[in-house]
Amino acid sequence: MAVNRLLARRPARRAPTRNDDLVRSRCAAVLAQLALPRPWDLNAVIELVARSRGRRIVIERAPLHMLQKLGGGDHPSGMTCVEPEYDLILVLDTANGPRTLVITLHELAHLLLGHLVNPTVPNNSGASAAAPAVRTHQRLARSSWEMPREREAELLATMLSIYAGDHPVTGPASEVVQRATEVFGLQR
16 A cells, blocks of 8 residues: 555656757767776776776765765765865765665766866866866765756666676665666666
């Protein structure tokens, strides 16, 4: 009975738009450029992203109150911070194995998609190549799934999860992957 009430409140699946097709194409192009490891190895993927950005990536677990204080909204599960010397991915400390994987892939997707500027790359403001690199502190935390960059990062993370097939996502996180797969019209 309770399940039926929950299903009745579930939002209707929206029809794909032209923008969805563009996002799917962009994510597929990013995925195609990656030399992803077979068999799947998350640490190797993290290293691959780090090399592509020319910076090391540090992944740390953080309590909910810290993610909230850093600007992650009411119920953040992860956050990416670009520090002058490295990229920092914060993952909610109560996340289990499969959920940790999904959060980590989502945050890596932000880096792969260029949602955060790499401060070690010279800026594109017309300055000479010898100009110093831009030095900034940036943070990216989801404030809404309706934000295009969040949907784009979630789609790429889902594509990476599907590619990872050797270690399928199970448990509560599998519902997230399944829903994102449905929303973006991917085939498993």
